[in-house]
Amino acid sequence: MAKTAVCLKVLKNQGEKTIALATKMRLIDKSLIISRKTDCLLIPLLHYPTETEIEMLKKETSSKVTLSELDSLIIEEGVFEEKVQPSKTLTQALQDQLPKDLLAILPQAFDIVGDIVIIDIPPLLKVHQGLIGRTILETHRNIKTVLAKAGDISGVYRVRDYEFIAGEAKTSTVHREFGWVYHVDVAKAYFSPRLSHEHERVAAQVQPGEVVVDLFAGVGPFAVLIGKRQPEARVYAVDLNPDAVELLRSNVKVNKVADRVFPVCADAREIASGELCGVADRVIMNLPETAIDFVDAACCAIKPSGGIVHFYGFVRLPDSVDNLVQRFTEAVEHNGKTVKALLQARSIRETAPFESQIVLDVQIQ
Secondary structure, X not given: OEEEEEEEEEEHHHHHHHHHHHHHOOOEOOOEOOEEOOOEEEEEEOOOOOHHHXXXXXXXXXXXXXXXXXXXXXXXXXXXXXXXXXXXXXXXXHOOOOOHHHHOOOOOOOEEEOOEEEEOOOXXXXXXXXXXXXXXXXXXXXXXXXXXXXXXXXXXXXXXXXXXXXXXXOOEEEEEEXXXXXXXXXXXXXXXXXXXXXXXXXXXXXXXXXXXXEOOOOOOHHHHHHHHHOXXXXXXXXXXXXXXXXXXHHHHHHOOOOOOEEEEEOOHHHHHOOOOOOOEOEEEEOOOOOHHHHHHHHHHHEOOOOEEEEEEEEEEOOOOHHHHXXXXXXXXXXXXXXXXXXXXXXXXXXXXXXXXXXXXXXXXX
């Protein structure tokens, strides 16, 4: 059902920042779907913002934009589709069908990739997983398939096995992130919807004329978004998995970035020491389990004058972020480079009890 509401109209390159701030200010009408146009976003609001709220929005979004872009933060009326809200939570929907001890271990969250739900079913609930899957379909009308994790991410291609438990028997879908389209097959190539803000954060840092090497590109969420955000950059998107690269090529084509994003099916170390040696202003290393083993590839790919590395790793207690920084620094020095500055070291998300995924933004020379 469509509904008219006052909204903020902003350029797409300011959308994520504006959404985050407007959410913090409790301005966004979360019952409505944000509308995406060719070059802008329409963000539905609960009410017409006050002058103070408008000034706060402009102040926060003006740090890296030109005056003409700042003027494009417009308040107007728009027509929005209402979100289809689940009639009940999963726990509420199953409270009369599962005993209390099993309800207590029922997963409260799951990943949504396109129209596929991926859920981690505890062993004690395996006998009820068909019921759980059917209930998810009933409470989330936009979902067509429910898959249960059937193993850990493993192998050089970073994939996991899944068990089909409800809906259409498929593993491929179309996922949308910040208005862009990604063809994904969760059984053939790694993809995490939980890294969307990280994709946006890195893409926002890329400057005109930069050469970016994405060493473990997967289906292209970093590479494609950089291509859309910064059309004057060149991105070499590398992955060893031929299925991932095939999907990546589709995503490059459908998002119209083929003139600046170049998919490459190759071993990261071999291509970094070969045709991509010394070309990169920025290197992305999103292979958190084993990225530390490929610091040599990043050092080969970076320009002799230096550049930025976005390094992703896991930290499990009793390990620490400081220890990860030390290991990365030693690996860089072992490959004839130095860490000029640690720009950022922070946790992105908790991936397991006592385990977090960490990003290091590092300037090396």
